[in-house]
Amino acid sequence: MTTYDSVLHPPAIIAELKKNNITHVVWLPDSETNFMYQLLNDEDSLDLVPVCREGETMAIAAGLWVGGKKPVVLIQNTGIFESGDSIRGLGLDINQPLVMLIGYRGWTRRGPTPDSAARYIEPILHTWGINCYLIETDDDADRISIACEEAERTQKPVGVLVGTEFGV
Amino acid sequence: MINNTDAVKLIDSKRTDSVIVPTMNANNVGFGLPSVTSNQDLDLPLSGAMGKASNLGLGIALAQPDRKVMVLDGDGSLLMNLGAMVTSANKAPTNFYHFLFNNKVYAVTGGQPIPGSECQDWEGMAKAAGYAAVFSYDNLEDFTTGIDEALAATGPVFIHLSIEPQIENTPVQFRQRSPRTVKMAFDEVPAALGVGSD
Numbered sequence: 001m002t003t004y005d006s007v008l009h010p011p012a013i014i015a016e017l018k019k020n021n022i023t024h025v026v027w028l029p030d031s032e033t034n035f036m037y038q039l040l041n042d043e044d045s046l047d048l049v050p051v052c053r054e055g056e057t058m059a060i061a062a063g064l065w066v067g068g069k070k071p072v073v074l075i076q077n078t079g080i081f082e083s084g085d086s087i088r089g090l091g092l093d094i095n096q097p098l099v100m101l102i103g104y105r106g107w108t109r110r111g112p113t114p115d116s117a118a119r120y121i122e123p124i125l126h127t128w129g130i131n132c133y134l135i136e137t138d139d140d141a142d143r144i145s146i147a148c149e150e151a152e153r154t155q156k157p158v159g160v161l162v163g164t165e166f167g168v
Numbered sequence: 169m170i171n172n173t174d175a176v177k178l179i180d181s182k183r184t185d186s187v188i189v190p191t192m193n194a195n196n197v198g199f200g201l202p203s204v205t206s207n208q209d210l211d212l213p214l215s216g217a218m219g220k221a222s223n224l225g226l227g228i229a230l231a232q233p234d235r236k237v238m239v240l241d242g243d244g245s246l247l248m249n250l251g252a253m254v255t256s257a258n259k260a261p262t263n264f265y266h267f268l269f270n271n272k273v274y275a276v277t278g279g280q281p282i283p284g285s286e287c288q289d290w291e292g293m294a295k296a297a298g299y300a301a302v303f304s305y306d307n308l309e310d311f312t313t314g315i316d317e318a319l320a321a322t323g324p325v326f327i328h329l330s331i332e333p334q335i336e337n338t339p340v341q342f343r344q345r346s347p348r349t350v351k352m353a354f355d356e357v358p359a360a361l362g363v364g365s366d
Contacts, residue, residue: 049259052252055219055249059227060230063223066354067363095351
């Protein structure tokens with residue numbers, strides 16, 4: 001069994017969200033984010049907005065943004081595929097500076113990748129012209145700040161691919 | 169049944185400083201015809217991302233809890249995203265008013281029937297989803313009499329309206345476009361809400 005000394009812990013993500021004054025996390029849980037759920041629930045400065053289907057997240061985030069808040073969405077890569085029309089109509093077409101945290105299901109560090117959810121996600125984002133960053137350890141977490149800055153500067157959605165399961 | 173424009177005008181007459189999020193048939197969003205509301209600065213029409221109007225309205229309602237948000241949804245639209253009813257009811261914003269313009273057809277694509285349109289129980293679905301209050305009107309007189317009670321109820325409120333179909337059959341690429349685009353609305357509404365003016 002392969003083990004890694006460096007892992008990604010939910011507190012590192014929460015700290016980045018707080019540092020960037022994020023107000024709401026609009027999300028649908030995936031297998032990589034269960035520990036995150038507990039912490040988000042306990043974090044008073046972040047309001048959790050659960051949805052039934054991932055395409056809802058960009059629309060809710062657009063409303064929050066228009067209303068003066070600063071949301072992120074947190075969904076799995078499979079949910080990005082489902083969300084195409086929302087990303088087009090409520091991300092790209094209205095210039096929403098939205099950071100999308102995306103669980104990178106199937107990511108194998110460029111090894112053999114049998115999971116099509118992993119194979120297609122980066123090409124799909126690039127086709128839309130959406131830049132993305134990869135985070136796999138706590139040391140990578142500050143790429144969320146880079147994404148937040150880029151989203152504001154470019155007035156476009158930016159992806160952050162979460163390429164590992166969270167440690168406890 | 170209620171005329172589409174009459175319904176929008178009645179809702180608009182009660183809006184005060186509410187944000188209105190219309191989509192497709194409601195307020196002519198899908199027809200490219202002029203808005204019939206009185207304060208476009210606080211209108212946020214949605215013509216892309218079909219089915220997401222109530223999600224957009226939910227976001228505004230959560231961000232602006234002291235201001236009513238009125239979503240003017242369509243039956244075909246909402247059926248594309250039925251889980252949104254549960255999403256809205258779960259967050260339970262007290263300032264959220266979800267009007268359903270039920271005309272039983274896809275009006276902006278030529279009037280094809282909505283699947284199951286003759287047997288849907290929208291009031292039942294809204295109650296089951298968890299809306300705090302549900303109202304239904306099938307004629308303008310009753311709607312005119314009842315709208316104050318509906319808007320006085322604590323949200324999230326679901327208001328079902330039986331609407332006369334108003335069919336548009338011109339292909340999208342040849343259809344008149346509204347001079348106020350969705351992008352323009354997104355650029356203008358924050359200022360009307362006083363967002364970013366601190």
